[in-house]
Amino acid sequence: MSKILKFVLAYFGFYPSQLTGNLKGAPGFFKDLRKIKGTFSAKYPNWKFKYYPILLDKQDQSGKARGQYFYQDLYVANLIFKANPHRHVDIGSRIDGFIAHVASFRAVEVFDIRPLPENIQNVSFVQADLMNPIESLKECTDSLSCLHTIEHFGLGRYNDPIDIDGHLKGLESMYQLLKKDGIFYFSTQIGPDTLAFNAHRIFSISYLLELFKNKYEILTFSYIDDSDKLHVDATLSDELIKSNGGCKMGCGIFVLRKL
Template identity: 60%
Template sequence: MNKLMKVVLLILSYLGIRPGVFFQNLRYAPAYVGDFFKFSKKRGEWKIKLYPILTDKTDQSGKARGVYFFQDLFVAHEVFRANPRRHVDIGSRIDGFVAHVASFREIEILDIRPLENSIFNVQFVQADLMKPQPQLKASTDSLSCLHTIEHFGLGRYGDPIDPDGHIKGLDSMYELLEPGGTFYFSTQIGPSCVHFNAHRVFSIQYLLDLLLSRYQYELQSFSYIDDRDQLYKNVELTEELIQSNAGCKLGCGIFILKKRL
């Protein structure tokens, strides 16, 4: 597919027009009609209302794929193993990582967006982490921020426009964590750029310079999910892997870090 076609499809999708979905549904429509008539002949007293779901015939039993699926499950398991005194999360997925952790322990969330629902084992505080949070300084021994920092300062979620938003956010998170505490951090990896206003992409070298020099974390482990959604756990950070960004253009790096005493 050439670049022009990708641009056209992207524009159509923003207008609510999805040609791929249309043609896929068209392909499976005859099977739906056939099944409908077969069922109608045997329906007995059942009243029928049409509600076509056309493509599930060829789907798998579940969607065990995608960056968020692997990332959220992996990091939630790490939190379970560590069993910290307190765990605070910054902006990770409620219906993924947060839900996983809340199934076995309490978790506190800070997010610039509101959360209207009350959720078992979840305590929520609305806060802008691009601003200092002195009342929370050194308040937790365990902190997570998964696939979130790349959005800070781009305005996508109603946050103030700030090219240094990710730096200010990481500054606040560093202050939240106690000395000796663990930081579970993930973000998009690849050649550094900003896809405005969706997200940033960071090179591995940039992230290492930031996390190990500016903030003085100790790296406990590095894992990543590549562009094909394959998870690689506890990988050695060789110079080749760093310079190639693990072969990713839009992958996900998962850093487990400890704040120096």
């Protein structure tokens, strides 16, 4: 089954692989059910017995250590732990991934156009549209992150205003937030320049480098390829830039210093 067909079916709530896995797991469930039912009532007469079949976990691994978000979140959080900045501000990164990692060892301030109703330890939250500059916070932080977020700005996916230049306005606002010599941890999707409405943009490395020119010094570049392999501190050679690391929809991770 093609990836496109799987995507379309999943979009309408049908997951063929999950159905197949559940069918394979059903005989094992009923075998185990017979075993436990034989002794349950006698051992625990005051307990309720309910049916709650989980049929896929016997086929699973101990965890899913894969995917762009998993690798980028862990990698960048480790960089921030080592850097130990005075203040760290984040723009729209994943709360249950990167922000959770950082909040486990330090305070972090999060700006996002989406609401965050939960009260999370070590996380202070401001709902804001970063396509509009925040003048009161100009040059407010020595450390800033924006992971896998800028590609969505201005596409309306998250109830943000439609703006074809939303990514440019967002990056300019972030530049203004950062102090001189401050460090910017930035990631986004890399590959041939593409607008996939209303999901995301994909940026070529050459396009991103042009945006950074005269604004940032590139300290390191890492990337996650289309097979979810993390390449740490990759050399930005002409060949890598031209090929986008062989990515159609990879993830480029830049560590930048504001000039």
